[in-house]
Each structure stands twice: as C-alpha cells, then as structure tokens.
Amino acid sequence: MSASLSPAPLTHLSDEESLFRTSVRDFAERTIRPRVAEMDRDARLAPEVLRGLFEMGLMGIEVPTELGGAGASFFTTVLAVEEISRVDPAVGVLVDVQNTVVMSALLKHANDDQRRRFLPRLATERPGSFCLSESGSGSDAFALACRAHPVDGGFRLEGRKMWVTNAREAGTFVIFANVNPEAGYKGITAFVVEREAPGLTVGKAEDKLGIRASSTCELLLDGCFVAHEQVLGEVGRGYKIAIELLNEGRIGIGAQLVGLARGALEQALAYALTREQFGRPIATNQGMQFWLAELAVDVETARLTVYNAARLREAGQPFVKEAAIAKYHASQVAERVASRALEVFGGAGFTKDYPAEKLFRDAKIGKIYEGTSFMQLQTIAKLILGE
Numbered sequence: 315m316s317a318s319l320s321p322a323p324l325t326h327l328s329d330e331e332s333l334f335r336t337s338v339r340d341f342a343e344r345t346i347r348p349r350v351a352e353m354d355r356d357a358r359l360a361p362e363v364l365r366g367l368f369e370m371g372l373m374g375i376e377v378p379t380e381l382g383g384a385g386a387s388f389f390t391t392v393l394a395v396e397e398i399s400r401v402d403p404a405v406g407v408l409v410d411v412q413n414t415v416v417m418s419a420l421l422k423h424a425n426d427d428q429r430r431r432f433l434p435r436l437a438t439e440r441p442g443s444f445c446l447s448e449s450g451s452g453s454d455a456f457a458l459a460c461r462a463h464p465v466d467g468g469f470r471l472e473g474r475k476m477w478v479t480n481a482r483e484a485g486t487f488v489i490f491a492n493v494n495p496e497a498g499y500k501g502i503t504a505f506v507v508e509r510e511a512p513g514l515t516v517g518k519a520e521d522k523l524g525i526r527a528s529s530t531c532e533l534l535l536d537g538c539f540v541a542h543e544q545v546l547g548e549v550g551r552g553y554k555i556a557i558e559l560l561n562e563g564r565i566g567i568g569a570q571l572v573g574l575a576r577g578a579l580e581q582a583l584a585y586a587l588t589r590e591q592f593g594r595p596i597a598t599n600q601g602m603q604f605w606l607a608e609l610a611v612d613v614e615t616a617r618l619t620v621y622n623a624a625r626l627r628e629a630g631q632p633f634v635k636e637a638a639i640a641k642y643h644a645s646q647v648a649e650r651v652a653s654r655a656l657e658v659f660g661g662a663g664f665t666k667d668y669p670a671e672k673l674f675r676d677a678k679i680g681k682i683y684e685g686t687s688f689m690q691l692q693t694i695a696k697l698i699l700g701e
C-alpha cells in the first residue's frame with residue numbers, strides 16, 4: 315500500500331484542525347486564564363468569558379454557518395473542549411454540554427422550523443441545558459418522574475429536574491418528561507423550552523467541590539405549557555435521543571478530562587524544573603522523573619482513547635464501547651495526574667496560590683457525570699460479552 319493511502323496517526327491534525335486548536339489555545343490563555351481563580355472562588359462564570367466563547371464560534375461548533383454556527387466537525391469540538399479544559403475544566407464543561415449534548419440534540423432531531431427558531435439564539439446569544447436527571451433518577455435515568463400532561467395544543471410539564479449544567483446562563487432547555495408513565499420508558503419525550511416560558515423556574519445553584527464556575531441548578535416545572543411544535547423528535551422516543559446523546563457526550567467529557575490532565579502535568583513539569591531542594595531542581599531526581607514520565611503515559615493513553623472514539627464517531631462507525639472506555643479511562647487518568655501533580659508542588663500544591671489544588675478538585679466530577687464509572691463499565695461489559 316502506498317504511504318498516501320495509510321491511515322493517519324490518531325493525533326495527526328488537518329491544517330484546519332491545527333489552526334483551530336491554536337486559536338482556541340490563544341483564547342483560553344488570553345481570556346480565560348486570568349479569570350480562573352476568581353471564577354472558582356466566586357462560583358460564577360465571568361461574562362467576558364461567555365461573550366468570548368460566542369464570539370469565537372465555540373458555542374455552535376457544528377451548527378451550519380447560516381444558522382449562526384461555525385460549521386465545523388465533531389472532532390473540532392473535542393479539540394476545543396480539550397484546549398479550554400487545559401486552562402479551566404469548568405469552562406470546558408460549558409462548551410462540552412453546549413455542543414455535544416444540547417446542539418447535537420437539535421442538529422440531529424429538530425425539524426426545519428425548530429432549527430430556525432432555536433439554533434441561532436443558542437449559537438450566538440445564550441447557551442442551552444440538557445435536563446434529564448432528577449433527585450430520584452440518576453444512573454437509572456429513565457425512572458424519571460417528571461410528567462408531560464397532554465392538553466389542548468400541547469403538554470403541561472410538571473416536576474423538578476436536578477443537576478442542570480449551564481442552567482444559570484441558559485436561554486433554552488432540552489427537557490425530558492414522560493407523557494405516559496404506563497408505557498414506562500417508552501413514554502419519555504424530549505421538549506425544547508425557552509427560559510421565558512411561564513411555569514419554568516431555574517432554582518438554586520449547587521455549591522460544588524470543583525468545576526465551580528460551571529453552574530449546576532435545579533429546574534422547576536410548574537404546569538409549564540409546551541406546544542406540539544416543541545416536541546423534539548417523536549413523542550415517546552425521548553429515551554432513544556437521550557441514550558444517543560449521552561453515548562456521544564461521553565467523548566466530550568473524556569476530552570475535558572484529557573485537557574485537565576494535560577494542564578496539571580504541564581504545571582507540574584514547570585514547577586519540578588524550577589523548585590530546588592538539596593541544591594538542585596527536584597526534576598533531577600530519578601524518582602521524580604519516573605513519576606512525571608508515568609503521568610505523561612497516562613495523558614497520552616487517555617488522549618488516544620478519546621481521539622479514537624471521536625474519529626470513529628465522525629467516520630460513522632460504531633463507537634459506543636470506545637466512548638465508554640475513553641470516558642472511564644480519562645476520568646481515572648485525570649484524577650491520578652491531578653493528585654500527583656499537586657504533590658509535585660509539595661506544600662505549595664495544597665494552597666490556592668497554585669492551580670494544582672483547583673485541578674485536583676475539578677477532576678473528581680469525571681467519574682460521576684454523564685454516567686458514573688460503574689455505568690461505563692456496565693456498557694463496556696455488555697458490549698464485550700455480546701461480541
């Protein structure tokens with residue numbers, strides 16, 4: 315086979331991807347980096363960061379340009395989430411949920427009218443949220459209790475959603491509710507609802523351990539009317555939409571965790587080269603070198619699993635097992651790298667004077683959202699046993 319027909323290495327980027335990555339990196343360094351500590355302390359996203367994300371086209375990466383988006387690819391989204399998370403995983407998750415879950419839901423399932431009505435605002439003005447989880451239904455997501463009561467012209471939503479990422483900033487919500495609980499999960503339906511809808515209230519924000527600048531709120535639905543035109547896809551097919559989106563969304567979370575691990579490793583390397591003990595930089599000790607080398611192995615393997623899943627998804631090939639592996643592995647790597655990176659800083663790592671402490675806190679969520687680690691293992695086991 316000639317060299318030109320050989321598949322490219324997974325980490326090889328096209329010129330376009332490479333340029334895009336550089337511009338996102340510059341933006342993250344220039345606009346996000348100076349605000350990371352303050353946003354973490356205040357548990358608030360800086361308005362300049364959100365504005366910049368929209369201006370850079372990062373809130374509608376796959377949305378066609380005529381609808382206000384950047385018209386780019388899924389892999390490009392993965393690169394963006396990784397680069398932003400290298401600087402701040404809290405901003406990374408905002409971009410991830412927006413693109414791989416909310417936008418993806420609309421791009422795949424909205425009809426033409428819905429695309430014209432919802433996508434431009436989402437891509438250029440206000441982010442969106444994905445509302446599946448409730449207090450009683452997390453891993454068992456389809457046990458949701460939120461109801462959509464059929465009424466003249468549409469439905470009335472009743473219930474309470476939890477853990478809604480981006481809810482404080484969001485202008486549009488993709489909400490899952492059951493139109494017919496007797497049909498079990500086959501009654502679950504997805505609705506697109508605007509923030510201004512009467513009966514929809516964004517509740518309190520959680521006070522979290524990590525990714526504090528990312529808002530996570532309750533959503534209260536008190537007889538909120540939604541017209542038939544706001545049903546996304548078909549009535550009773552919401553469970554399929556949710557499964558599909560979460561399978562894909564996991565790749566984005568994997569990218570967030572790879573970015574986090576890279577950020578932590580870079581900080582640790584720089585510190586190890588400059589901090590001196592016993593009259594020489596701590597990086598000159600072989601024990602420290604091996605430790606740092608192991609972290610580099612971790613980052614590389616996590617990145618390869620994430621890129622592989624993303625490239626498979628983009629090529630239209632099966633990717634569910636690979637996505638679960640990527641998210642599972644990247645979440646372990648992020649926790650390990652962030653933890654060791656903190657130790658490289660010694661006592662300084664335990665303070666808020668250095669970024670290691672924040673990345674350590676941020677890493678924990680990787681094993682929990684968009685399916686806990688056990689849920690990823692369940693998916694992987696089901697698929698390998700069926701193979």
Ligand SMILES: Cc1cc2nc3c(=O)[nH]c(=O)nc-3n(C[C@H](O)[C@H](O)[C@H](O)COP(=O)(O)OP(=O)(O)OC[C@H]3O[C@@H](n4cnc5c(N)ncnc54)[C@H](O)[C@@H]3O)c2cc1C
Nearest residue numbers: 444445446447452453477478479530682683684685686688
């Ligand atoms: C910061 C944050 C942001 C989030 N953002 C969103 C969002 O935007 N939209 C949204 O819909 N949801 C969101 N979530 C919800 C998230 O997806 C759930 O928290 C997650 O799926 C776990 O559900 P749970 O919290 O109810 O835990 P549970 O499901 O109660 O799990 C508790 C423990 O039991 C284990 N467990 C459960 N079932 C089994 C089993 N069968 N076998 C073995 N172990 C099991 C789990 O692995 C876990 O360790 C978010 C959560 C957080 C913390």
